[in-house]
Amino acid sequence: MTPLPLDFxxxxxxxxxxxxxxxxxxxxxxxxxxxMQEKLELMRVxxxxxxxxxxxxxxxxxxxxxxxxxxxxxxxxDFVELHxxxxxxxxxxxxxxxxxxxxxxxxxxMQQKGRNVKENVLRNFGxxxxxxxxxxxxxxxxxxxxxxxxxxxIDTPGAYPGIGAEERHIAESIAVNLREMMLLKVPIISVIxxxxxxxxxxxxxxxxxxLMLENAYYSVISPEGCAAILWKHRxxxxxxxxALKLTAQDLTDLKLIDGIVPEPLGGAHHNASMAAxxxxxxxxxxxxxxxxxxxxxxxxxxxxKFRKMGIFSE
Amino acid sequence: MTIFRRPSLKFxxxxxxEIPEGxxxxxxxxSEMIHHLALEENLNVCPKCEHxxxxxxxxxxxxxVDEGSFIEMDSEMxxxxxxxxxxxxxxxxxxxxxxxxxGLIEAVxxxxxxxxxYPVGLAxxxxxxxxxxxxxxxxxxxxxxxxxxxxxxxPIIIISASGGARMYEGAxxxxxxxxTSGALARHSEARLPFISILTHPTMGGVxxxxxxxxxxxLAEPKSMIGFAGPRVIREIAHQDLPEGFQTAxxxxxxxxxxxxxxxxxxxxxxxxxLSLLVEK
Numbered sequence: 024m025t026p027l028p029l030d031f032x033x034x035x036x037x038x039x040x041x042x043x044x045x046x047x048x049x050x051x052x053x054x055x056x057x058x059m060q061e062k063l064e065l066m067r068v069x070x071x072x073x074x075x076x077x078x079x080x081x082x083x084x085x086x087x088x089x090x091x092x093x094x095x096x097x098x099x100x101d102f103v104e105l106h107x108x109x110x111x112x113x114x115x116x117x118x119x120x121x122x123x124x125x126x127x128x129x130x131x132x133m134q135q136k137g138r139n140v141k142e143n144v145l146r147n148f149g150x151x152x153x154x155x156x157x158x159x160x161x162x163x164x165x166x167x168x169x170x171x172x173x174x175x176x177i178d179t180p181g182a183y184p185g186i187g188a189e190e191r192h193i194a195e196s197i198a199v200n201l202r203e204m205m206l207l208k209v210p211i212i213s214v215i216x217x218x219x220x221x222x223x224x225x226x227x228x229x230x231x232x233x234l235m236l237e238n239a240y241y242s243v244i245s246p247e248g249c250a251a252i253l254w255k256h257r258x259x260x261x262x263x264x265x266a267l268k269l270t271a272q273d274l275t276d277l278k279l280i281d282g283i284v285p286e287p288l289g290g291a292h293h294n295a296s297m298a299a300x301x302x303x304x305x306x307x308x309x310x311x312x313x314x315x316x317x318x319x320x321x322x323x324x325x326x327x328k329f330r331k332m333g334i335f336s337e
Numbered sequence: 338m339t340i341f342r343r344p345s346l347k348f349x350x351x352x353x354x355e356i357p358e359g360x361x362x363x364x365x366x367x368s369e370m371i372h373h374l375a376l377e378e379n380l381n382v383c384p385k386c387e388h389x390x391x392x393x394x395x396x397x398x399x400x401x402v403d404e405g406s407f408i409e410m411d412s413e414m415x416x417x418x419x420x421x422x423x424x425x426x427x428x429x430x431x432x433x434x435x436x437x438x439x440g441l442i443e444a445v446x447x448x449x450x451x452x453x454x455y456p457v458g459l460a461x462x463x464x465x466x467x468x469x470x471x472x473x474x475x476x477x478x479x480x481x482x483x484x485x486x487x488x489x490x491x492p493i494i495i496i497s498a499s500g501g502a503r504m505y506e507g508a509x510x511x512x513x514x515x516x517t518s519g520a521l522a523r524h525s526e527a528r529l530p531f532i533s534i535l536t537h538p539t540m541g542g543v544x545x546x547x548x549x550x551x552x553x554x555l556a557e558p559k560s561m562i563g564f565a566g567p568r569v570i571r572e573i574a575h576q577d578l579p580e581g582f583q584t585a586x587x588x589x590x591x592x593x594x595x596x597x598x599x600x601x602x603x604x605x606x607x608x609x610x611l612s613l614l615v616e617k
Contacts, residue, residue, distance in 0.1 A: 182545075184565030186574050189583060192593050194544040194564035201518035202550055206526060221502070221511060222545040222564075229515050243502045243511040243542070253424040253504065267507045268420045277419070279508050329519050330480070332512040333473035334419035337411065 026087035026292045031078050035070060038063050071288050074238070076270050077261035080246060082238040083217040087292040089299065090149075091133035091176040091216060092118065097299035098306065099124050099131060105165075108157035111191060116147045116179070117155030117227075119162050121171070125307045130166040132159045132227055133176040136217075149218070150183040156196035156226045163200075163207055172210040172310060175227040180245060182223030197226035204229035205329070210313035210321060212306055214284065215239040216291075219269075231325050232309040233279075235271040236298070237286040241279075242269035279332060282309075364388050380600045389537065389557050389600055394446040394463035397496060397536075401604050406451035407459065411481060415442050416474045420507050428505035435466050444469040444499075447482040449489075453608030455615055458486030458493040464538075468500030471542050475503075476513025479547065483520040492530040492615060493521075494607065497548040501541020514546035521550050530614040532607065535562050535585065535594065553610055554594045555603070556585035562594075 028036050042059050045052070074082070082088070095102060102122040107113040119132040134151060137143030159175075166173045182193050204211060204227075211230035219228070219241030235241060244252075249267060250259035274280040284305045291298035313321065361370050367386035376383075380400050381390040392400070398407050415432075422428040436442060444466040450459045460479045462469040469475070479495065486493040502510040521531060533551030537560035544564055556562060563583035571578055581587045588594050598606050 182564070184569045184573055186570060186576075186578065186582070189563055189565065189570065190591050192549070192588075192591070195549045195593060197545040197564075198514075198518060198547070198549050201515050201546055202522045202525070205515070205519035205522040222514060222542055225511055225514060226545075229519070241508055241511075243507055244504055249424075249504050253426070255425070263424070266420065266422050266424055267504070269507065274508055277507075277509060279512055326519055326523070329512060329515045332516055333477050333509060334417055334506075335414055335473045335477055336417050337414040 026085065029078070029081050029085070031070070031081075032289075035063070035066060038066060067288065071290075075261070075265065076240070076267075076273075077246065077264040079238045079270050080240050080260075080264050082290040082292075083236075083240050085290060085292050086138070088217055089291050089295040090138070091135045091178055093295055094176060094216065094299050094302055095122070095131065095133065097296060098303040102131070105162060106158075108154045108161060110154070110157055112152075112154045114147075114152050114155030114158060115145050116149055116151040116183075117158060119158055121165075124174070124303065124310070127307070127310050128171055129310075130162050130171050130173045131176070132162055132173065134179040134224075134227070136178060147183060149179045150181060150220075151179065151223060151226075152183050152185070152188050153191045153193045153196035156182075156193075156200050159227050160196075160200055160203055163204065163209075163211075166209050167207055170209060172212065172313065173207070173230075174306060175211070175213040175230065177213055177215045177219055177224045177228055178217040179220045179223045180218050181220035182226065194222075197222050200226045201229055205326060206322065208318055208322070210310070210316075211325075212309045212313070214302060214306065215241055215271075215280075216302075220245065229325075229329065231313055231321060231328075232281050234282045234284050234305055234309070235274060235280050236284050236291060236302070237271055238290050239271060240264075240269040241271075241274055242267050277334075281328075362390070382600050387558065387599065389559065391464055391498070391537065392600075393465060394441075394461040394496075397461050398446065398450070398459065400600065401494075401496075401607065402450040402452055402459065403454065407448055408450070409446060409448040410485070411447060411478050413442065414474050414478060416472055416506075418505070419473070419509055420505070422505045422507075424505075431467065431505070439463070439465045441466045443474045443478070444472075445475045445478050447478045449482075449485070449491075452494070452604065452611060455608070455611040456489070456491045457611070458482045458489070458491055459496075460493070461496045462498045462543075464498040464500075467503065469498050469543075470500050470503035470510070471513050471546075472503035472506040472510050473513065476510075476516050479517050480513075480520045483517065483524050487520075487524045487527050487529065490527065490529060492532065492611060493524060494532045494534065495547060495551075496534040496536060497539045497543055498536045499539055499541070499543035499548075501543060511542065514542050517547040518550060521547055525550075525552075530611070532610060534598075534603070536560050538562070540564070540566065549593065552614070555596055555598045555606070556588070556594050557603075558585060558597050558599055560585045562588055 136149035366388035
């Protein structure tokens, strides 16, 4: 099934249609067909290699984009889901558990969006409540107890801005994770799969290796939110997306992430298996690297990495 | 055709009665008119209804520390424009405007001080400067005073007021949340006290990082404290917010903060807490 096209993909689609037309009308004209195929390929590469930040945000939010559980299914085995924060409830926007990847046993913590209305009611559009962050911390403690590395899959528009979330102190649940993750005595790997929505993403994102998919974004505020405040209208989201420097390449340049995981041309939704293979490879590579480090080095380097973040003059 | 022309009467500049600005202030809560000297004497708290007006970092420091004991650090550290942020207003221009308007270089003052004879690290945010938003400078200065306090084995006190993370510095601002919280993790690991004081308003990324990590969390009366802005929450919830939602009183009721402390009592309570948590 071809995924739903985005606005900026229209010219590509039209050319594809022309090519199909040509093939069905004059299948014997192999010369013209091959010329057109070549043109189409060039156009495809040109379009996807030069995506604007806003176009990447759209890909990161594409309704067919593989979500955390899709990667779980393709990269991990023996997954046992562990529910609940032992306090108030179980946050379905943040499924988590123990599993195996390659030869490694691990704890896996995910942010999961829904594919349709019913799923989104369950998953709350991938916006966790405080219970999600507290469950995450509970499982990180479990990881520490059994010396298992922690892997987190980040994909959230942001922590949930609701009445219940505030009453149960969503800010505190995130802040405590920021503090506790810094000292957690096992390796932590985070992968931003799609949306890295501000504190909601960072709340499971303090890690030794922060990886980002090629078309994912990581931002202090959504482009729409930023546009509404600074441009006074959400329609300026594309400008805000550019100004915020939120792409994987921008974050690499700012030295805020440690690696970019390549996606299939056009985005992970064009070939989920290929995307998952790249994610699996990147995780295993990171695990191999991190397991060689002594615990004091691991913790010192984690601290030093975040300590260096920030640009100022004095 | 006009025969008579209206004589033009000009008296130069319009005459105005000269009342120096800011001599009297109207209390936004009880509408009382308060003379500025009376207000200052009362720590910027309305004598009639106890409404807490905002305080500059400088004023706040003087209400808390032993006289003359505050030694400021990193006072010259200033923001650059790492993203070359271009919006409706460029970040560089905003910084210059606020520096001129407030006479401040950035939104937090940090340093060492004595409180009741106890040496402490102190960070005080100043809401006048770009809503004391958390950017690289604020994050770095707070991190440094926390680290300095860990090294000196002294308590840290952070007085927060902030609109949240600073958009103009993008993900760099976001990471200040991890950086400051990480420094607090080490301070805490060294078993040193952190007292966090929340003032009006403390929101967003500041609430979701250092501000709520105190061993003891105090708040000024009626301060607004929360993660998301009330307008956003109302839009999403499609219902009215509970009474007093996101006020210090609401959070005391819901178990986030330890105590609400009126400004006039803050120094004394700090001294008592320090005397109980710090071995002399």
